Amino acid sequence: MNHYDIVISGATIVTMDPSLRVLEGYSLAVENGIISDIFAEGSREVYACDYLDASGCLLIPGLINGHTHLGMTYFRGLADDLPLDKWLGDYIWPLEAKLIKHQFVYDATLHGAAELLKNGVTHANDMYFQMSAVAEACTTAGMRSTVSEALIGIMLDQDKLASAGDDVLSLRKRYADNRLVSFSLAPHAIYTCNEELLRRVAKIARDNDLLVHMHLSESREEVLNCQRDHGKSPVRYLKDLGILDCRTVFAHGIWVNEEEMDMLAESGSSIAICTDSNLKLASGIAPITQYLKHGVNLCLATDGVASNNNLDLLAEMDVTAKLHKAIGNDPSLLPAVELLKMGTINAAKALGCDRQTGSIETGKAADLVIIDLANLQSQPIYNPYSHLVYAISSHSVRDVLVDGKLVMRDRRLTQVDESALLDKAASYKQEVLKSIRT
Numbered sequence: 001m002n003h004y005d006i007v008i009s010g011a012t013i014v015t016m017d018p019s020l021r022v023l024e025g026y027s028l029a030v031e032n033g034i035i036s037d038i039f040a041e042g043s044r045e046v047y048a049c050d051y052l053d054a055s056g057c058l059l060i061p062g063l064i065n066g067h068t069h070l071g072m073t074y075f076r077g078l079a080d081d082l083p084l085d086k087w088l089g090d091y092i093w094p095l096e097a098k099l100i101k102h103q104f105v106y107d108a109t110l111h112g113a114a115e116l117l118k119n120g121v122t123h124a125n126d127m128y129f130q131m132s133a134v135a136e137a138c139t140t141a142g143m144r145s146t147v148s149e150a151l152i153g154i155m156l157d158q159d160k161l162a163s164a165g166d167d168v169l170s171l172r173k174r175y176a177d178n179r180l181v182s183f184s185l186a187p188h189a190i191y192t193c194n195e196e197l198l199r200r201v202a203k204i205a206r207d208n209d210l211l212v213h214m215h216l217s218e219s220r221e222e223v224l225n226c227q228r229d230h231g232k233s234p235v236r237y238l239k240d241l242g243i244l245d246c247r248t249v250f251a252h253g254i255w256v257n258e259e260e261m262d263m264l265a266e267s268g269s270s271i272a273i274c275t276d277s278n279l280k281l282a283s284g285i286a287p288i289t290q291y292l293k294h295g296v297n298l299c300l301a302t303d304g305v306a307s308n309n310n311l312d313l314l315a316e317m318d319v320t321a322k323l324h325k326a327i328g329n330d331p332s333l334l335p336a337v338e339l340l341k342m343g344t345i346n347a348a349k350a351l352g353c354d355r356q357t358g359s360i361e362t363g364k365a366a367d368l369v370i371i372d373l374a375n376l377q378s379q380p381i382y383n384p385y386s387h388l389v390y391a392i393s394s395h396s397v398r399d400v401l402v403d404g405k406l407v408m409r410d411r412r413l414t415q416v417d418e419s420a421l422l423d424k425a426a427s428y429k430q431e432v433l434k435s436i437r438t
Helices: 070-075 084-099 101-118 131-141 160-161 166-174 195-210 222-231 233-241 258-267 274-279 288-294 313-325 336-342 344-349 384-390 420-435
Strands: 002-009 012-014 026-031 034-040 046-053 056-059 063-068 120-127 146-152 181-187 212-215 247-252 270-273 297-299 368-372 396-404 405-409
Touching: 026 046, 026 181, 034 313, 056 384, 056 420, 063 101, 063 247, 063 270, 063 313, 063 344, 063 384, 070 084, 070 131, 070 420, 084 146, 084 233, 084 258, 084 420, 101 131, 101 396, 101 405, 101 420, 120 131, 120 396, 131 181, 131 396, 146 166, 146 212, 146 313, 160 195, 166 181, 166 195, 181 195, 195 233, 212 233, 212 288, 222 233, 222 368, 233 297, 258 288, 258 384, 270 344, 270 396, 274 313, 288 384, 297 313, 297 344, 313 336, 313 384, 336 344
Parallel strands: 002 046, 012 056, 063 120, 120 146, 146 181, 181 212, 212 247, 247 270, 270 297
Antiparallel strands: 002 026, 026 034, 056 368, 368 396, 396 405
16 A cells, blocks of 8 residues: 555646646645655555545646745735836835834735735745745745845945845755745846946856846836946846846846847746736736747746735736737737746746746645636636636635645635734734825
8 A cells, every 4th residue: 555645636637747748537646745646546545644635626736926025915005006116216115114124024925925825826936125034924824935135236335235145145054954945136126236236146146056036127218228328238238247147037028129038048047927017007018929939938927916916826827818819919829828837837947946846747846736616617627728827716726735735725724824914914004004104
Protein backbone atom coordinates (compact mmCIF):
# COMPACT_ATOMS: atom_id res chain seq x y z
CA MET A 1 0.00 0.00 0.00
CA ASN A 2 1.23 3.50 -0.89
CA HIS A 3 1.14 6.09 1.91
CA TYR A 4 0.70 9.80 1.21
CA ASP A 5 -0.14 13.00 3.07
CA ILE A 6 -2.99 13.97 0.72
CA VAL A 7 -4.72 12.29 -2.19
CA ILE A 8 -6.93 14.29 -4.55
CA SER A 9 -9.27 12.24 -6.71
CA GLY A 10 -12.05 12.76 -9.20
CA ALA A 11 -10.84 16.02 -10.76
CA THR A 12 -10.13 16.94 -14.35
CA ILE A 13 -6.43 17.82 -14.06
CA VAL A 14 -5.30 20.78 -16.16
CA THR A 15 -1.57 20.17 -15.93
CA MET A 16 -0.04 23.11 -17.87
CA ASP A 17 2.92 20.77 -18.46
CA PRO A 18 4.97 21.02 -21.70
CA SER A 19 2.37 18.89 -23.51
CA LEU A 20 -0.55 20.81 -21.95
CA ARG A 21 -2.16 17.52 -20.95
CA VAL A 22 -5.67 17.49 -19.52
CA LEU A 23 -6.14 14.29 -17.52
CA GLU A 24 -9.40 12.52 -16.73
CA GLY A 25 -9.66 9.57 -14.38
CA TYR A 26 -6.46 10.24 -12.46
CA SER A 27 -5.66 10.85 -8.81
CA LEU A 28 -2.87 13.06 -7.51
CA ALA A 29 -0.81 12.29 -4.41
CA VAL A 30 1.04 14.80 -2.23
CA GLU A 31 3.87 13.90 0.12
CA ASN A 32 6.14 16.32 2.04
CA GLY A 33 4.82 19.27 0.07
CA ILE A 34 5.60 17.70 -3.30
CA ILE A 35 3.42 16.19 -6.03
CA SER A 36 4.72 12.67 -5.52
CA ASP A 37 2.53 10.76 -7.98
CA ILE A 38 -0.24 11.04 -10.56
CA PHE A 39 -1.88 7.68 -11.18
CA ALA A 40 -4.97 6.14 -12.77
CA GLU A 41 -7.82 5.98 -10.30
CA GLY A 42 -8.36 2.50 -8.90
CA SER A 43 -5.00 1.30 -10.18
CA ARG A 44 -3.53 0.90 -6.69
CA GLU A 45 -4.40 0.76 -3.05
CA VAL A 46 -3.48 3.97 -1.24
CA TYR A 47 -3.61 5.37 2.25
CA ALA A 48 -3.56 9.10 2.93
CA CYS A 49 -3.81 11.28 6.01
CA ASP A 50 -6.34 13.39 4.09
CA TYR A 51 -8.51 12.75 1.05
CA LEU A 52 -9.98 15.46 -1.15
CA ASP A 53 -12.88 14.39 -3.33
CA ALA A 54 -12.68 16.71 -6.32
CA SER A 55 -15.31 14.97 -8.43
CA GLY A 56 -16.83 17.42 -10.88
CA CYS A 57 -13.98 19.90 -10.29
CA LEU A 58 -10.96 21.20 -12.14
CA LEU A 59 -7.53 20.81 -10.56
CA ILE A 60 -5.12 23.48 -11.80
CA PRO A 61 -1.66 24.75 -10.83
CA GLY A 62 -1.73 27.57 -8.30
CA LEU A 63 -1.97 30.92 -10.06
CA ILE A 64 1.02 33.26 -9.89
CA ASN A 65 0.57 37.03 -9.67
CA GLY A 66 3.53 38.65 -11.41
CA HIS A 67 3.39 42.11 -9.81
CA THR A 68 1.69 43.24 -6.60
CA HIS A 69 1.94 45.85 -3.85
CA LEU A 70 0.24 44.01 -1.01
CA GLY A 71 1.22 46.57 1.60
CA MET A 72 -1.10 49.03 -0.17
CA THR A 73 -4.21 46.94 0.48
CA TYR A 74 -5.69 49.50 2.90
CA PHE A 75 -5.52 52.15 0.15
CA ARG A 76 -8.09 50.33 -1.99
CA GLY A 77 -10.53 52.81 -3.56
CA LEU A 78 -8.93 55.77 -1.84
CA ALA A 79 -7.88 57.82 -4.87
CA ASP A 80 -9.71 56.61 -7.94
CA ASP A 81 -10.26 58.16 -11.38
CA LEU A 82 -6.92 60.01 -11.45
CA PRO A 83 -3.94 59.97 -13.82
CA LEU A 84 -0.85 58.08 -12.68
CA ASP A 85 1.31 61.10 -11.76
CA LYS A 86 -1.43 62.77 -9.70
CA TRP A 87 -2.46 59.46 -8.11
CA LEU A 88 1.11 58.83 -6.97
CA GLY A 89 2.25 62.36 -6.14
CA ASP A 90 -0.85 63.77 -4.48
CA TYR A 91 -2.20 60.72 -2.66
CA ILE A 92 -0.15 57.52 -2.49
CA TRP A 93 3.35 58.82 -1.74
CA PRO A 94 2.21 61.36 0.92
CA LEU A 95 0.15 58.66 2.68
CA GLU A 96 3.01 56.18 2.57
CA ALA A 97 5.33 58.76 4.11
CA LYS A 98 2.97 58.98 7.11
CA LEU A 99 1.80 55.41 7.52
CA ILE A 100 4.42 52.95 6.32
CA LYS A 101 5.66 51.11 9.39
CA HIS A 102 6.21 47.41 10.05
CA GLN A 103 2.83 46.70 11.67
CA PHE A 104 0.83 48.60 9.04
CA VAL A 105 2.54 46.76 6.21
CA TYR A 106 2.22 43.40 7.97
CA ASP A 107 -1.53 43.79 8.52
CA ALA A 108 -2.20 45.15 5.03
CA THR A 109 -0.13 42.39 3.44
CA LEU A 110 -1.87 39.67 5.46
CA HIS A 111 -5.22 40.99 4.22
CA GLY A 112 -3.95 41.03 0.63
CA ALA A 113 -2.42 37.56 0.86
CA ALA A 114 -5.68 36.16 2.21
CA GLU A 115 -7.55 37.77 -0.68
CA LEU A 116 -5.11 36.29 -3.18
CA LEU A 117 -5.50 32.80 -1.76
CA LYS A 118 -9.28 33.03 -2.00
CA ASN A 119 -8.77 33.93 -5.65
CA GLY A 120 -6.63 30.85 -6.30
CA VAL A 121 -3.31 32.71 -6.30
CA THR A 122 -0.58 30.77 -4.51
CA HIS A 123 2.44 32.98 -5.29
CA ALA A 124 2.81 36.76 -5.47
CA ASN A 125 5.76 38.73 -6.78
CA ASP A 126 5.51 41.70 -4.45
CA MET A 127 7.18 45.10 -4.52
CA TYR A 128 6.96 47.23 -1.41
CA PHE A 129 8.69 48.50 1.71
CA GLN A 130 9.27 46.77 5.07
CA MET A 131 10.34 43.49 3.50
CA SER A 132 10.37 41.53 6.74
CA ALA A 133 6.73 42.50 7.37
CA VAL A 134 5.74 41.31 3.89
CA ALA A 135 7.63 38.03 4.28
CA GLU A 136 6.13 37.39 7.73
CA ALA A 137 2.57 38.15 6.60
CA CYS A 138 2.72 35.97 3.48
CA THR A 139 4.21 33.12 5.52
CA THR A 140 1.46 33.49 8.13
CA ALA A 141 -1.21 33.27 5.44
CA GLY A 142 0.57 30.25 3.93
CA MET A 143 1.17 31.89 0.55
CA ARG A 144 4.35 31.70 -1.48
CA SER A 145 5.97 35.10 -2.12
CA THR A 146 8.86 36.77 -3.85
CA VAL A 147 9.54 39.81 -1.70
CA SER A 148 11.28 42.81 -3.23
CA GLU A 149 13.27 45.57 -1.63
CA ALA A 150 11.61 48.62 -3.17
CA LEU A 151 14.29 51.23 -3.87
CA ILE A 152 13.39 54.83 -4.62
CA GLY A 153 16.56 56.79 -5.19
CA ILE A 154 15.10 60.17 -4.35
CA MET A 155 14.43 58.84 -0.81
CA LEU A 156 18.00 57.60 -0.23
CA ASP A 157 20.87 59.66 1.13
CA GLN A 158 24.43 58.80 0.11
CA ASP A 159 24.94 56.30 2.94
CA LYS A 160 21.69 54.47 2.19
CA LEU A 161 22.49 54.52 -1.50
CA ALA A 162 25.85 52.86 -0.84
CA SER A 163 24.20 50.12 1.24
CA ALA A 164 21.20 49.53 -1.06
CA GLY A 165 20.61 45.82 -1.42
CA ASP A 166 22.26 44.83 1.84
CA ASP A 167 18.90 44.22 3.52
CA VAL A 168 17.87 41.77 0.80
CA LEU A 169 21.03 39.73 1.26
CA SER A 170 20.58 39.72 5.03
CA LEU A 171 16.93 38.63 4.84
CA ARG A 172 17.72 35.96 2.29
CA LYS A 173 20.06 34.34 4.82
CA ARG A 174 17.48 34.72 7.58
CA TYR A 175 14.77 33.02 5.52
CA ALA A 176 17.01 30.40 3.94
CA ASP A 177 15.01 27.55 5.48
CA ASN A 178 11.60 29.02 4.58
CA ARG A 179 10.41 27.31 1.39
CA LEU A 180 7.68 29.91 0.84
CA VAL A 181 9.79 33.06 0.61
CA SER A 182 12.37 34.33 -1.85
CA PHE A 183 13.76 37.82 -2.29
CA SER A 184 14.56 40.22 -5.10
CA LEU A 185 15.70 43.78 -5.77
CA ALA A 186 13.15 46.34 -6.92
CA PRO A 187 14.44 49.67 -8.19
CA HIS A 188 11.07 51.41 -8.50
CA ALA A 189 11.44 52.98 -11.95
CA ILE A 190 13.78 54.94 -14.19
CA TYR A 191 12.23 58.22 -13.06
CA THR A 192 12.79 57.50 -9.34
CA CYS A 193 16.23 55.83 -9.49
CA ASN A 194 19.42 57.49 -10.69
CA GLU A 195 22.14 55.86 -12.74
CA GLU A 196 24.34 55.14 -9.71
CA LEU A 197 21.57 53.21 -7.95
CA LEU A 198 20.63 51.24 -11.07
CA ARG A 199 24.26 50.24 -11.68
CA ARG A 200 24.55 49.11 -8.05
CA VAL A 201 21.36 47.07 -8.34
CA ALA A 202 22.64 45.40 -11.51
CA LYS A 203 25.94 44.45 -9.85
CA ILE A 204 24.36 43.08 -6.67
CA ALA A 205 21.77 41.13 -8.65
CA ARG A 206 24.41 39.60 -10.93
CA ASP A 207 26.80 38.77 -8.10
CA ASN A 208 24.08 37.14 -5.97
CA ASP A 209 21.73 35.69 -8.61
CA LEU A 210 18.89 37.94 -7.50
CA LEU A 211 15.81 38.75 -9.54
CA VAL A 212 15.29 42.41 -10.49
CA HIS A 213 11.66 43.55 -10.34
CA MET A 214 10.93 47.01 -11.78
CA HIS A 215 8.28 49.23 -13.32
CA LEU A 216 8.98 49.96 -16.98
CA SER A 217 7.44 52.28 -19.59
CA GLU A 218 4.13 52.54 -17.76
CA SER A 219 3.33 55.95 -19.22
CA ARG A 220 4.13 57.81 -22.41
CA GLU A 221 5.66 60.63 -20.35
CA GLU A 222 8.12 58.19 -18.74
CA VAL A 223 9.44 57.24 -22.17
CA LEU A 224 9.66 60.81 -23.43
CA ASN A 225 11.47 61.94 -20.29
CA CYS A 226 13.96 59.09 -20.58
CA GLN A 227 14.70 60.07 -24.16
CA ARG A 228 15.13 63.69 -23.07
CA ASP A 229 17.30 63.00 -20.03
CA HIS A 230 19.40 60.08 -21.30
CA GLY A 231 19.10 60.22 -25.08
CA LYS A 232 17.89 56.61 -25.13
CA SER A 233 14.76 54.56 -24.90
CA PRO A 234 14.08 53.07 -21.44
CA VAL A 235 15.04 49.51 -22.38
CA ARG A 236 18.23 50.65 -24.12
CA TYR A 237 19.09 52.78 -21.06
CA LEU A 238 18.60 49.82 -18.69
CA LYS A 239 20.56 47.52 -21.00
CA ASP A 240 23.51 49.92 -21.01
CA LEU A 241 23.44 50.06 -17.20
CA GLY A 242 23.57 46.26 -16.94
CA ILE A 243 20.03 45.65 -15.69
CA LEU A 244 19.21 43.38 -18.64
CA ASP A 245 22.18 41.19 -17.73
CA CYS A 246 20.18 40.12 -14.66
CA ARG A 247 17.06 38.00 -14.30
CA THR A 248 14.38 40.66 -14.73
CA VAL A 249 10.61 41.06 -14.46
CA PHE A 250 9.30 44.39 -15.71
CA ALA A 251 5.80 45.49 -14.74
CA HIS A 252 3.56 47.16 -17.35
CA GLY A 253 5.83 47.58 -20.40
CA ILE A 254 3.16 49.51 -22.31
CA TRP A 255 5.18 52.01 -24.34
CA VAL A 256 7.86 49.68 -25.72
CA ASN A 257 8.96 49.66 -29.36
CA GLU A 258 9.98 46.63 -31.41
CA GLU A 259 13.72 47.25 -31.09
CA GLU A 260 13.28 47.20 -27.32
CA MET A 261 11.25 44.00 -27.56
CA ASP A 262 14.17 42.32 -29.31
CA MET A 263 16.46 43.41 -26.44
CA LEU A 264 14.03 42.05 -23.88
CA ALA A 265 13.67 38.74 -25.71
CA GLU A 266 17.42 38.36 -26.16
CA SER A 267 18.04 39.02 -22.45
CA GLY A 268 15.34 36.61 -21.29
CA SER A 269 13.47 39.39 -19.50
CA SER A 270 9.77 39.01 -18.73
CA ILE A 271 6.90 41.49 -18.76
CA ALA A 272 4.15 41.40 -16.16
CA ILE A 273 0.98 42.55 -17.93
CA CYS A 274 -1.31 44.63 -15.67
CA THR A 275 -4.33 45.18 -17.89
CA ASP A 276 -6.96 46.30 -15.36
CA SER A 277 -4.66 48.72 -13.57
CA ASN A 278 -3.42 50.21 -16.85
CA LEU A 279 -6.95 50.65 -18.15
CA LYS A 280 -8.15 52.31 -14.94
CA LEU A 281 -5.23 54.76 -14.86
CA ALA A 282 -5.53 55.26 -18.64
CA SER A 283 -1.83 54.47 -18.94
CA GLY A 284 -2.35 52.53 -22.16
CA ILE A 285 -2.53 48.95 -23.41
CA ALA A 286 0.48 46.65 -23.44
CA PRO A 287 1.37 45.41 -26.97
CA ILE A 288 0.91 41.75 -26.11
CA THR A 289 0.67 40.35 -29.64
CA GLN A 290 3.89 42.12 -30.66
CA TYR A 291 5.64 40.84 -27.55
CA LEU A 292 4.64 37.29 -28.40
CA LYS A 293 5.89 37.69 -31.99
CA HIS A 294 9.26 38.80 -30.61
CA GLY A 295 9.43 35.89 -28.17
CA VAL A 296 9.18 37.88 -24.93
CA ASN A 297 7.97 35.87 -21.95
CA LEU A 298 4.73 37.33 -20.58
CA CYS A 299 3.02 36.82 -17.26
CA LEU A 300 -0.10 38.33 -15.73
CA ALA A 301 -0.45 40.63 -12.74
CA THR A 302 -3.08 42.61 -10.93
CA ASP A 303 -0.80 45.40 -9.67
CA GLY A 304 -1.93 46.75 -6.29
CA VAL A 305 -5.52 47.20 -5.18
CA ALA A 306 -5.01 50.95 -4.94
CA SER A 307 -5.00 51.03 -8.74
CA ASN A 308 -6.91 47.91 -9.83
CA ASN A 309 -8.94 47.57 -7.37
CA ASN A 310 -8.91 43.79 -6.87
CA LEU A 311 -6.49 40.86 -6.79
CA ASP A 312 -8.51 38.54 -9.04
CA LEU A 313 -6.17 36.99 -11.60
CA LEU A 314 -8.96 35.00 -13.27
CA ALA A 315 -10.75 38.28 -13.97
CA GLU A 316 -7.47 39.68 -15.30
CA MET A 317 -7.28 36.80 -17.80
CA ASP A 318 -10.80 37.46 -19.01
CA VAL A 319 -10.44 41.18 -19.64
CA THR A 320 -6.97 40.82 -21.17
CA ALA A 321 -8.07 38.22 -23.70
CA LYS A 322 -11.20 40.11 -24.75
CA LEU A 323 -9.51 43.50 -24.91
CA HIS A 324 -6.80 42.31 -27.28
CA LYS A 325 -9.24 40.44 -29.49
CA ALA A 326 -11.22 43.67 -29.85
CA ILE A 327 -8.33 46.04 -30.52
CA GLY A 328 -6.73 43.51 -32.88
CA ASN A 329 -10.06 42.93 -34.63
CA ASP A 330 -9.32 39.21 -34.47
CA PRO A 331 -11.20 36.80 -32.17
CA SER A 332 -8.46 34.19 -32.58
CA LEU A 333 -5.87 36.36 -30.82
CA LEU A 334 -4.79 35.27 -27.34
CA PRO A 335 -6.65 31.97 -27.02
CA ALA A 336 -7.66 30.99 -23.51
CA VAL A 337 -4.81 28.52 -23.07
CA GLU A 338 -2.31 31.33 -23.68
CA LEU A 339 -3.80 33.36 -20.86
CA LEU A 340 -3.67 30.42 -18.47
CA LYS A 341 0.00 29.91 -19.37
CA MET A 342 0.63 33.55 -18.52
CA GLY A 343 -0.96 33.00 -15.11
CA THR A 344 0.93 29.78 -14.34
CA ILE A 345 3.99 28.34 -16.09
CA ASN A 346 5.05 31.57 -17.84
CA ALA A 347 4.88 33.42 -14.52
CA ALA A 348 6.97 30.69 -12.89
CA LYS A 349 9.54 31.12 -15.66
CA ALA A 350 9.54 34.87 -15.08
CA LEU A 351 10.33 34.37 -11.40
CA GLY A 352 12.89 31.64 -12.05
CA CYS A 353 10.92 28.94 -10.24
CA ASP A 354 9.48 26.95 -13.15
CA ARG A 355 11.35 23.83 -12.02
CA GLN A 356 9.40 23.97 -8.76
CA THR A 357 6.00 25.44 -9.64
CA GLY A 358 3.75 26.61 -12.47
CA SER A 359 2.50 23.23 -13.65
CA ILE A 360 1.19 19.96 -12.28
CA GLU A 361 4.02 17.46 -12.65
CA THR A 362 5.51 14.89 -10.32
CA GLY A 363 8.40 16.31 -8.33
CA LYS A 364 7.06 19.84 -8.33
CA ALA A 365 5.74 21.68 -5.29
CA ALA A 366 2.10 20.95 -4.53
CA ASP A 367 0.78 24.45 -5.23
CA LEU A 368 -2.70 23.44 -6.36
CA VAL A 369 -6.18 24.91 -6.78
CA ILE A 370 -9.46 23.01 -6.94
CA ILE A 371 -12.18 24.80 -8.94
CA ASP A 372 -15.76 23.79 -8.17
CA LEU A 373 -17.89 23.35 -11.30
CA ALA A 374 -21.13 22.57 -9.46
CA ASN A 375 -22.72 25.93 -10.24
CA LEU A 376 -24.83 27.39 -13.01
CA GLN A 377 -22.09 29.54 -14.53
CA SER A 378 -19.83 26.51 -15.02
CA GLN A 379 -22.16 24.11 -16.82
CA PRO A 380 -22.00 22.53 -19.27
CA ILE A 381 -18.23 22.37 -19.74
CA TYR A 382 -16.57 21.46 -23.05
CA ASN A 383 -13.16 23.14 -22.84
CA PRO A 384 -11.55 23.72 -19.40
CA TYR A 385 -9.28 26.49 -20.69
CA SER A 386 -12.25 28.38 -22.07
CA HIS A 387 -14.17 28.00 -18.83
CA LEU A 388 -11.25 29.14 -16.67
CA VAL A 389 -10.73 32.31 -18.67
CA TYR A 390 -14.22 33.29 -19.82
CA ALA A 391 -16.76 31.72 -17.46
CA ILE A 392 -15.39 30.86 -14.04
CA SER A 393 -14.92 33.49 -11.34
CA SER A 394 -12.78 33.38 -8.23
CA HIS A 395 -15.90 32.45 -6.24
CA SER A 396 -15.59 28.96 -7.74
CA VAL A 397 -12.20 28.44 -6.08
CA ARG A 398 -12.95 25.75 -3.48
CA ASP A 399 -9.63 24.51 -2.08
CA VAL A 400 -6.07 25.83 -2.24
CA LEU A 401 -2.85 24.04 -1.39
CA VAL A 402 0.54 25.72 -1.09
CA ASP A 403 3.62 23.57 -0.66
CA GLY A 404 1.28 20.66 0.06
CA LYS A 405 -0.57 22.42 2.86
CA LEU A 406 -4.29 23.12 2.68
CA VAL A 407 -4.49 26.88 3.20
CA MET A 408 -8.13 27.06 2.08
CA ARG A 409 -10.69 24.28 2.39
CA ASP A 410 -14.29 24.60 1.23
CA ARG A 411 -13.79 28.38 0.81
CA ARG A 412 -12.54 28.80 4.39
CA LEU A 413 -8.98 29.96 4.99
CA THR A 414 -7.17 27.72 7.45
CA GLN A 415 -4.25 29.95 8.48
CA VAL A 416 -5.93 33.28 9.17
CA ASP A 417 -9.14 34.55 10.74
CA GLU A 418 -11.12 36.39 8.06
CA SER A 419 -13.37 38.16 10.58
CA ALA A 420 -10.28 39.54 12.33
CA LEU A 421 -8.98 40.81 8.98
CA LEU A 422 -12.26 42.63 8.37
CA ASP A 423 -12.13 44.24 11.80
CA LYS A 424 -8.56 45.39 11.22
CA ALA A 425 -9.46 46.86 7.83
CA ALA A 426 -12.24 48.92 9.44
CA SER A 427 -9.85 50.17 12.10
CA TYR A 428 -7.14 51.10 9.63
CA LYS A 429 -9.69 52.96 7.51
CA GLN A 430 -10.03 55.49 10.33
CA GLU A 431 -6.27 55.81 10.61
CA VAL A 432 -5.93 56.42 6.87
CA LEU A 433 -8.70 59.02 6.88
CA LYS A 434 -7.08 60.78 9.83
CA SER A 435 -3.77 60.88 7.96
CA ILE A 436 -5.46 62.47 4.94
CA ARG A 437 -6.97 65.22 7.08
CA THR A 438 -3.75 66.11 8.90
